[in-house]
Amino acid sequence: MRTTDVARSTLVVAAVLVVQHTLLDAVRLGGAHPDAMILLPVAAGYAAGPERGAVFGFVAGLVTDLFLPTPYGLSALVGCLLGYGTGLATRGLVRTSWWLPPVVAAAATAAGMVGYAILGAVLGQPGMLRAYLAPAIAVEAPAAALLAIPVVRMVAWALPEPSPGHGAAVGGRLR
Amino acid sequence: MARRFRRSRRARRGVTIALLILASISIITLDYRGQAHGAISWAKRSAHDAFAPVQRAVDAVVRPVGSFLSGAVHARDLETQNAKLRRELDQLQRRSLASQSTENEVRAITQLDHLPWASGMATVKAQVTALGPSNFAATVQLDKGSTAGVAVGMPVVGGAGLVGQVTEVWAAGCTVRLVTDVGSAVGVRFGPAGDLALVQGTGLGKPLDVNLIAPGTALHRGEVLTTSGLQRAQYPPGIPVATISTFSSQPSATQEAVVGLPTADLIQLQYVDVLQWLPSP
Numbered sequence: 500m501r502t503t504d505v506a507r508s509t510l511v512v513a514a515v516l517v518v519q520h521t522l523l524d525a526v527r528l529g530g531a532h533p534d535a536m537i538l539l540p541v542a543a544g545y546a547a548g549p550e551r552g553a554v555f556g557f558v559a560g561l562v563t564d565l566f567l568p569t570p571y572g573l574s575a576l577v578g579c580l581l582g583y584g585t586g587l588a589t590r591g592l593v594r595t596s597w598w599l600p601p602v603v604a605a606a607a608t609a610a611g612m613v614g615y616a617i618l619g620a621v622l623g624q625p626g627m628l629r630a631y632l633a634p635a636i637a638v639e640a641p642a643a644a645l646l647a648i649p650v651v652r653m654v655a656w657a658l659p660e661p662s663p664g665h666g667a668a669v670g671g672r673l674r
Numbered sequence: 675m676a677r678r679f680r681r682s683r684r685a686r687r688g689v690t691i692a693l694l695i696l697a698s699i700s701i702i703t704l705d706y707r708g709q710a711h712g713a714i715s716w717a718k719r720s721a722h723d724a725f726a727p728v729q730r731a732v733d734a735v736v737r738p739v740g741s742f743l744s745g746a747v748h749a750r751d752l753e754t755q756n757a758k759l760r761r762e763l764d765q766l767q768r769r770s771l772a773s774q775s776t777e778n779e780v781r782a783i784t785q786l787d788h789l790p791w792a793s794g795m796a797t798v799k800a801q802v803t804a805l806g807p808s809n810f811a812a813t814v815q816l817d818k819g820s821t822a823g824v825a826v827g828m829p830v831v832g833g834a835g836l837v838g839q840v841t842e843v844w845a846a847g848c849t850v851r852l853v854t855d856v857g858s859a860v861g862v863r864f865g866p867a868g869d870l871a872l873v874q875g876t877g878l879g880k881p882l883d884v885n886l887i888a889p890g891t892a893l894h895r896g897e898v899l900t901t902s903g904l905q906r907a908q909y910p911p912g913i914p915v916a917t918i919s920t921f922s923s924q925p926s927a928t929q930e931a932v933v934g935l936p937t938a939d940l941i942q943l944q945y946v947d948v949l950q951w952l953p954s955p
Contacts, residue, residue, distance in 0.1 A: 530878040565721035572701030579694040626856025630877030635809040
């Protein structure tokens, strides 16, 4: 990664963190709130490919975990897997449809929440699966769909060079 | 040539992912086993301390907008709630005038009997500033931290009973795990015989599970469960935690199925007291 990529990525992560903890944390439905931080690795995987998505997801996860009471490193692990998985799954897609980022974001966020809860349960917090998972998915997946387009644009600006072959099928307005 | 390039790129990608996964698992393990807990706690405190001024500044700008939008959406609810609160205020004012003599008596009794719940424990008054940032934990954040004398492990009370326990502290704030969190477990006593039980959370806004009550134990709805304060308990004795809401017994069950409701109003929590009391190590 180039220095400008690192600087831009830092700016994007910081901006999303501020929005998350000042605005989105206060929006509650059924006890859950939208989560833009888990959208970052998804957007990175979609915009920049699996490898850079994984790295971006790992770092964003470490930053996220600084502010959460759940086990430290859990968001980093989920972010890394989510960025990689999203990048692999969307690698060959032709991106001319405006609805593609919201659909990918919603599906990947839901998968990320399930993975997060399962890993949390493995680490001795079964309540994450039992009590919190359903409302979290019900709120976060639609919110991710709504926030996908601006977040993908921000991450695409932060990580502007797709790897060779990844960008071959890219077309349309959004990467 | 192109095939070799693709293969080496794939291999490099695999190594990167494997290293990231390994690093994540190592961090989780170090935190879980406590070996890096000090460093991680320091990092979290520093992050909160660094972020708090930014959050306050953005909040000052954004909150009026958010409140306006929220008020516009919930205008009718607000009017109804306003009218209800005005009626309650009138009732309270009347009761306050009538109860002043009762309050004097209670104060005298408390001093005579040294009731644990109302004893002269040092407290830090705090305001709830936000609901917790995680969708997988029932927590709130307060506006007092280590500079005000708050420490990890201190009980937090409000309204009519126990709210939770401080789990993280930084200079100007702290995180409190609510009694409704699935990770919360409070040892309690109830009844004239001082029977013991365990109150466990089932999620934000949900009732509490009351466990370890033997089948056939005499119970009644509305019975108050207070902290037991047994040796090495996480809370001092005598703080109301929950009231029994429903109970039933199944044949051959090993315990009564009891559900409780928190005595503190956790839905509309605004001001709380942090008790400057720490569990024994």
